[in-house]
Amino acid sequence: MRWQEPRNEEVRAVVDMVRTFGKEVVEPTYATHEDEGKFPDAVVEEMGKLGLFGLTIPEEYGGSGMGTVAASYVARELAYFWPSLHLIWTANSSLAAYPIQLAGTEEQKESILPALARGEALGCYALTEPNAGSDAQSMQTTAELNEGGWWILRGTKTFITNARRASVAIIFAHTRKGVSAFVLYTKNPGLDYPHVTVRHMHKRVLKSCDFCEIYFDGATLPQEALLGEEGQGFSIAMKTLDGGRINIAAQAIGMATRIFDEALAYTRTREQFGKLLWENQKIQFDFAEAYANIAAAWALIMEASAARDRGEDITRLASAAKLVATETAWRFGTKLATYFGGSIVVEDLPHLARMMDIFPTLIYEGANNIQHMVIAKRLND
CATH class of the missing domain: 2.40.110.10 (Butyryl-CoA Dehydrogenase, subunit A, domain 2)
Structure with a gap:
């Protein structure tokens, strides 16, 4: 199904490009690489050519100069197709490039950022x-x-x-x-x-x-x-993690929407007791609840993304987005995955792997108990 779409035409064009790339290139490579842990060299090279690694790097250093809102949409789409590929992308574009943009000398920016933007360096x-x-x-x-x-x-x-x-x-x-x-x-x-x-x-x-x-x-x-x-x-690290937490929140939502879409499609074709699973009102209500919570989490991600693009202090908001989005993704990803029944544990189907890929989002970029602490310390800000 179609989830929340960007209103900005430039961002929408990027999202459409990522979706096409995801269906034509990423999806087939996921099927041959992820289970064996193969690094997607050819896909990473193509991402460099498409300019995805330079999405948020300023134009003067070879990037597109787009903001956090655009990065959050791209994160969601990449994670929908291949969560591992999203991590390769965000570690390069957010965690490595941003500190140089934030605190680097002009010489450091000129010598390193163009290579990161083109994907020539990870x-x-x-x-x-x-x-x-x-x-x-x-x-x-x-x-x-x-x-x-x-x-x-x-x-x-x-x-x-x-x-x-x-x-x-x-x-x-x-x-x-x-x-x-x-x-x-x-x-x-x-x-x-x-x-x-x-x-x-x-x-x-x-x-x-x-x-x-x-x-x-x-x-x-x-x-x-x-x-x-x-x-x-330490200041550089924490400012970098503010943006990183928003991006991981978007990754988690991308993974949750993938499970939602596939589980929803399954319930509309699977028959039990003489009728489709989807005709059971309990199942309809489970998906309705999941949709409402996932949409609400995405709205918080968008609020945090827009605030960061405006140059505001987003530490509390970024932690809230990361906390809510990852907890929501794990809660409803695991709940909806049960509707795959026994097929979730079959090796030649990706359902269990996609569900378990959500779990680390609760931990990296600051474990969620740390997000509680960060938010609590800033409730008077």
């Missing part, structure tokens, strides 16, 4: 550590400035999307003035850089996007790798 966002997930400020990775003017990085990052293919990494580490942000840019994918090791982590969900640990064992970065001022890293 980016990753190295914040989480084995013992510093929700409590990001307790990270143990350090960056020490030596007498020669080089930053020496030591520490471990974990659960990092795209790292095995990335040549750009936004890295957060403790320095003498607090948490600072750095950008590592190498021409060699996989963060192939002296004293940097990337280890692939196998997942049971979202299999086609890389999940990695990164080890920094005395890696040396030039002084100009510092992103923003020393000690500004």
Whole structure:
């Protein structure tokens, strides 16, 4: 069915393009790649040619210069077809590109953003550590400035999307003035850089996007790798996550609408007790409730997206959108999936995988109990 559509003609054209791309290219590749965890190299290359990686990067750096509203619609559509592909896209376009747009020098912007916009370079966002997930400020990775003017990085990052293919990494580490942000840019994918090791982590969900640990064992970065001022890293990280949380909210809704559409179609063809499942009023009411809640969650995402495009402080609103959308997606995704009956556990059908792909949205970009804390702290703002 048709869900909420963009009113802006330019955004609508992008959404239509993504849908066509999804049906003709993404859907067939999902069928051959996701179950085996294959990275979609050809699809990623095509996304670069279509300009999707540069959607929100300013035009002067090779992007389209569109806003968060457009990004949320694209996130929803990509996740509808292939959630793993959405993560590859958002880790590059949102988590890697945005900190450079926010705090980078003109030289950093000119040298890195065009490559990210074209998809010639993939980016990753190295914040989480084995013992510093929700409590990001307790990270143990350090960056020490030596007498020669080089930053020496030591520490471990974990659960990092795209790292095995990335040549750009936004890295957060403790320095003498607090948490600072750095950008590592190498021409060699996989963060192939002296004293940097990337280890692939196998997942049971979202299999086609890389999940990695990164080890920094005395890696040396030039002084100009510092992103923003020393000690500004935590602020850069949190502002980046504000946008990231909206995007994950949109991803969750995209996944939920896919299950909704397929389950609805199934109930209208499946017969039991001499009539279609859909003729059971309880089933109709379940779908009506799901639609109302999914539509309400999307309205909150749109409010947060528009507020960010206006330059407003959106921390509370972004957390609310992420909390409501992901909880709604998981609640109704799991509920409606039961209408597939026994076929949900059949290996050659994707229903169970699509349902389980929703679960991590409750955790990444800040677990939902953290979103409760963020919202509560800002109720007087």
